[in-house]
Amino acid sequence: MDxxxxxxxxxxxxxxxxxxxxxxxxxxxxxxxxxxxxxxxSFTLTCTWLGAGSSIGISLTEAxxxxxxxxxxxxxxxxxxxxxxxxxLASAYPVAGAQYYWSFMVASDKYxxxxxxxxxxxSILGWWLGAAxxxxxxxxxILAIVTVWYPNYTxxxxxxxxxxxxxxxxxxxxxxxxxxxLPLFNKMIFVLAVVTLTSTMITLFVVARDHHASGxxxxxDNTNSTGWSxxxxxxxxxxxxxxxxxxxxxxxxHLAEEIDNPSKNVPRVILYPLAMGLLTAFPFTxxxxxxxxxxxxxxxxxxxxxxxxxxxxxxxxxxxxxVLMAIFAFCFFANLVANATTCSRTxxxxxxxxxxPYSHIxxxxxxxxxxxxNAMVLSGICISIYGVIFIGSSTAFAAMVSAAIIFQQTSxxxxxxxxxxxxxxxxxxxxxxxxxxxxxxVNGLAVAWVxxxxxxxxxxxxxxxxPQNMSYVSVVTVGLVGFVVILxxxxxxxxxxxxxxxxELLNQRRNEAxxxxxxxxxxxxxxxxxFKRQGQDSKGEF
Numbered sequence: 001m002d003x004x005x006x007x008x009x010x011x012x013x014x015x016x017x018x019x020x021x022x023x024x025x026x027x028x029x030x031x032x033x034x035x036x037x038x039x040x041x042s043f044t045l046t047c048t049w050l051g052a053g054s055s056i057g058i059s060l061t062e063a064x065x066x067x068x069x070x071x072x073x074x075x076x077x078x079x080x081x082x083x084x085x086x087x088x089l090a091s092a093y094p095v096a097g098a099q100y101y102w103s104f105m106v107a108s109d110k111y112x113x114x115x116x117x118x119x120x121x122x123s124i125l126g127w128w129l130g131a132a133x134x135x136x137x138x139x140x141x142i143l144a145i146v147t148v149w150y151p152n153y154t155x156x157x158x159x160x161x162x163x164x165x166x167x168x169x170x171x172x173x174x175x176x177x178x179x180x181x182l183p184l185f186n187k188m189i190f191v192l193a194v195v196t197l198t199s200t201m202i203t204l205f206v207v208a209r210d211h212h213a214s215g216x217x218x219x220x221d222n223t224n225s226t227g228w229s230x231x232x233x234x235x236x237x238x239x240x241x242x243x244x245x246x247x248x249x250x251x252x253x254h255l256a257e258e259i260d261n262p263s264k265n266v267p268r269v270i271l272y273p274l275a276m277g278l279l280t281a282f283p284f285t286x287x288x289x290x291x292x293x294x295x296x297x298x299x300x301x302x303x304x305x306x307x308x309x310x311x312x313x314x315x316x317x318x319x320x321x322x323v324l325m326a327i328f329a330f331c332f333f334a335n336l337v338a339n340a341t342t343c344s345r346t347x348x349x350x351x352x353x354x355x356x357p358y359s360h361i362x363x364x365x366x367x368x369x370x371x372x373x374n375a376m377v378l379s380g381i382c383i384s385i386y387g388v389i390f391i392g393s394s395t396a397f398a399a400m401v402s403a404a405i406i407f408q409q410t411s412x413x414x415x416x417x418x419x420x421x422x423x424x425x426x427x428x429x430x431x432x433x434x435x436x437x438x439x440x441x442v443n444g445l446a447v448a449w450v451x452x453x454x455x456x457x458x459x460x461x462x463x464x465x466x467p468q469n470m471s472y473v474s475v476v477t478v479g480l481v482g483f484v485v486i487l488x489x490x491x492x493x494x495x496x497x498x499x500x501x502x503x504e505l506l507n508q509r510r511n512e513a514x515x516x517x518x519x520x521x522x523x524x525x526x527x528x529x530x531f532k533r534q535g536q537d538s539k540g541e542f
């Protein structure tokens with residue numbers, strides 16, 4: 001039985017818990033995160049400079065140095081647009097189910113169950129696939145360092161898979177046994193990431209000052225090595241690759257029930273790390289481009305990881321390159337820990353409404369560790385199973401990883417698309433973070449952008465097309481979505497009802513809030529104008 005925090009544990013009139021009760025849930029997770037610690041977790045997970053460094057070989061092939069650099073701010077700004085619409089929904093409905101819950105609240109009564117069921121599955125599949133990509137990258141980094149020191153060693157897929165599994169379950173163990181220290185852990189990782197990023201840039205700029213790439217090559221060379229005849233299309237592919245660097249911005253929304261005043265703080269946690277990513281990824285990538293003296297060696301490196309070769313060309317030392325790579329890999333492992341945290345919270349939150357098979361198991365919160373242990377273990381198992389694909393085909397695994405971008409981004413724009421269709425003023429309640437007149441533009445641009453990306457990822461990155469370089473993303477995406485739709489029609493249609501909102505309690509809490517000057521979300525989701533706040537009007541305050 002879940003450990004529920006009773007009214008004796010919660011101060012009378014506590015805004016956050018009243019708000020959560022109105023949304024249909026009892027508080028079972030400790031509110032242990034502050035704005036600083038949850039922001040650190042979000043930065044650790046999004047950590048744009050890590051994503052840029054890990055996938056830099058792809059963008060160099062697609063559009064050379066200039067394409068690699070200028071694709072980052074474009075992808076970042078467009079991701080900020082998607083995140084802004086998401087932040088508004090998180091402010092209106094600060095519940096850990098996030099996209100799943102938002103879809104239910106903004107959809108019409110007829111489609112509420114299906115919209116929330118579909119988006120709940122899409123969200124968790126995206127997070128599992130994203131965690132798999134991070135674990136695989138870290139495993140490849142470890143083997144790349146080994147290859148630097150043992151050039152005759154040839155890594156095998158099964159060896160990388162074993163490291164992949166070990167890293168996955170180490171991240172699970174940290175989340176379980178160190179659950180109470182996660183806020184402190186993420187603060188420490190944030191500091192380490194900032195120090196590592198700064199020291200790496202300084203090292204590369206200083207050491208490579210006598211043997212660096214020219215400014216014209218760094219900022220203007222967009223040589224297309226993909227085989228596609230259009231340079232513009234190759235640059236579009238580079239932008240699509242850069243989006244990977246900004247994934248995970250919705251993690252704060254999935255921990256909304258573990259921070260005080262989530263309707264105000266979660267939008268900040270969503271947007272601030274992305275803004276920091278925009279400010280840090282570009283100079284870091286510029287330092288990498290500055291260090292390249294032999295692009296062909298970077299793309300054809302024996303280690304299989306271009307970043308190692310760039311570090312070596314910049315420093316002229318395999319020892320220095322190995323140290324920089326080891327610290328980079330550790331920061332990326334912390335990203336995996338944050339991924340595991342978010343995976344477990346997403347699965348737990350969605351399972352509270354019987355969305356998944358055996359949901360009562362995944363919705364359980366361990367009374368000792370005060371975290372969703374069963375959901376964490378299931379996430380570890382699913383991520384481990386994903387990795388088996390890598391043993392048979394790295395191409396198929398790459399398709400699974402690319403699908404992570406489609407699933408995560410699509411889950412963020414489904415409720416925004418519904419908002420546009422039904423009318424924002426009709427659906428949304430009062431909220432701290434309000435896009436106001438910009439809302440329709442932001443939501444519309446976000447939906448159009450993600451639809452464009454979903455098509456873009458279905459194209460191969462190199463030509464001519466072969467079974468080895470073909471993009472199987474469409475196959476993976478259609479297969480997984482098809483599985484979810486079949487599951488709906490065979491097991492959940494007419495049975496699954498979504499979140500169980502107590503409208504009588506909602507009205508009671510609303511009346512109490514009017515006297516106490518406290519925000520309560522509009523679970524009725526019909527007329528947001530009925531939603532009021534006594535005292536200072538902070539609508540739009542952020």
